[in-house]
Amino acid sequence: MPAVPGPVLLNPASSDPSPWISLPDSVAAAAGDVPALLALAVEAGRTWPRPGEGRTALLWELLASVAATDVAAARVLEPHLDATAILAQAAQAFPAGQSAPDGTGEAAWGVFAAEGPGARLEAKASAAGVTLSGSKPWCSLAGALDCAVVTAHTDDGGRAAFAVSLRHSGVACEDPEWIARGLQEIPSGTVHFDQVPAIPLGGTGWYHSRPGFAWGGMGVAACWLGGAVGVARDFRSGLLAGADAGRQPDQVALAALGEVDRTLTAALQYLARTAAGIDDGTLGSAGTHSTWSEAQRVRGTVAAAVERVLSLVGSNLGPGPLAFDGPYAKRMADLALYVRQHHGARDDAQLGRLALKGDCPW
Template sequence: MPVAESLESWAARAAEVAGDPQRAIDLALAIGTVAPTPASGETPALFELFRALGRADLTAARVVEAHLDARAILAEAGHEPQAGTWGVFAAEGPGVRLDAHDSNGAFRLSGTKPWCSMAQLLDRALVTAHTAGGHRRLFEVELRAEGVGVRSGEWIALGLQGVPSGAVDFDDVVSSPVGADDWYLDRPGFAWGGIGVAACWLGGAEGLAHRLLSSATSTTREPDQIALMHLGAVDAGLFAARVALDDAGRRIDDGRAEGNEGRLLAARVRIVVATVVEDVLRRVAHSLGPAPLALEAEHARRVADLELYVRQHHAERDEASLGRRIVAEEPKR
């Protein structure tokens, strides 16, 4: 497969992104033509690609993952993706709402959608909106269409500075439905996409682990027992997360990750990976101290990017959600 055969080349191109959004978009366009989709028989290779991109540059991983996710969603719905760069805007937020109105079979979007990453640079997006009867539905939208207004100046994050994720206003914007009401959240690929995001987080943690290893193997100073302890714990944690991720990819390809099984798998893998990522962040900081954060631009950016990116995981709330699923499933066993 082209992606697997040229993994080092893609990683090298991701490293050249260095937080630049336009270079990330160019990379996404190039990879989008060759990357596999989930459940295609090459899902572990797809997750390995996301890890490689995350190790090299989290801006690159963030942009490429969203572009590939949009293409995978369209394929799952039986749609051929149009040319250009894609995003997926499916988050909800307090005080804002996006509604879709059906006018003789033609849908128009009105309202505000929060957390729209890279909207100012992308060509198109898949956007969820509320429909009649309390449902949500996915729509394809041209981001340069009349009535689309991308807000500026809202993104003040120190992490992922090149991936601004502010709100977008829609004023009677023409859109095309993708799937039926509630299809976006109910389809198997929703869980698979969440695992792909976790693969990007894991890659970022692996990048930090490389910095930890370089310090431990430096010829200028012998590592002490504390440094070796952190290195060993980080290595073991990353190994466990990689095993979970690889197993998930195989389950997706084998047809063992659909319906509730897929949702449980995604919840478990994301918790495993997020827990390891947060532990790596803590241990690398404790072992290396403040100097790399203060004096090394690449390391400081990677830490800031990863700390923000992994917050897509909802921590204790996601753990509670998994517990609730387990309790609900127990009577069925």
């Protein structure tokens, strides 16, 4: 049951198809090959648009299109693109005479901002510069990357972002016991830092307070949604194959496909509207709701849509393809794990606190 090829478009009427001519084939050819996917990520970092610079919808369409082809590929490309955007944003905050690291070269970048019990990374400033010491959890592909944007605790009690080389002798990447059936080619383990030189990016609090933090979170949601489009294409292809073999879909299957269609269409339209608001400067500027609250709405809405699509397709296609169709089973497992970056009711509770304070559009 191969997925139907083609881009995932937020606004088909206004989209230029040229950026996608070779994208599905390139992603499909590199799927499962981490070095090849990282090479694609580095190339994308040089040529793809960055959020907030006028072509956010195109960026999200490209990310969604990658995920529709292979979810794990999007999980490789998205962090590198996020890192290049962070570095570009940080460059605007650098003092005169200093320059931010360049994320558009040959290095493969990651973004390590997660926190976890028993792991703490601290930044220490001295006359010689800043060094990082401690541990950082959930560092995906750390052993395969060249550099990373990493958040660490600072002397003033806050957190800040830093650019570091993962090739420094003071960096030790654990080989995690990754037992997940999803995203098997992208293990996430703990990285230990021992006085590793680091370049500050934007100062304490800048990483989480900048609009780009919300934009990056919505870019991840675009990947989730693209993965759900791939699952939906598998479903439609399966129904068409059954019809060709004389097994016409019944009303239950057609109802499921109809619900999948309206669920995905609504989410795609929401992303298109949000991307337009980012680029024209209206998102978060009306005084009724912030960029971060809108990011939480987007992520929660997309996560719910993805989980509904996974449920509808899984229950209608049954166990057969999960057991015997490798690409479909991989897509389902990859997407189910990836979407868990949304924290469900806990993220909704954060959004509820914002709405209680009036940070809402209604």
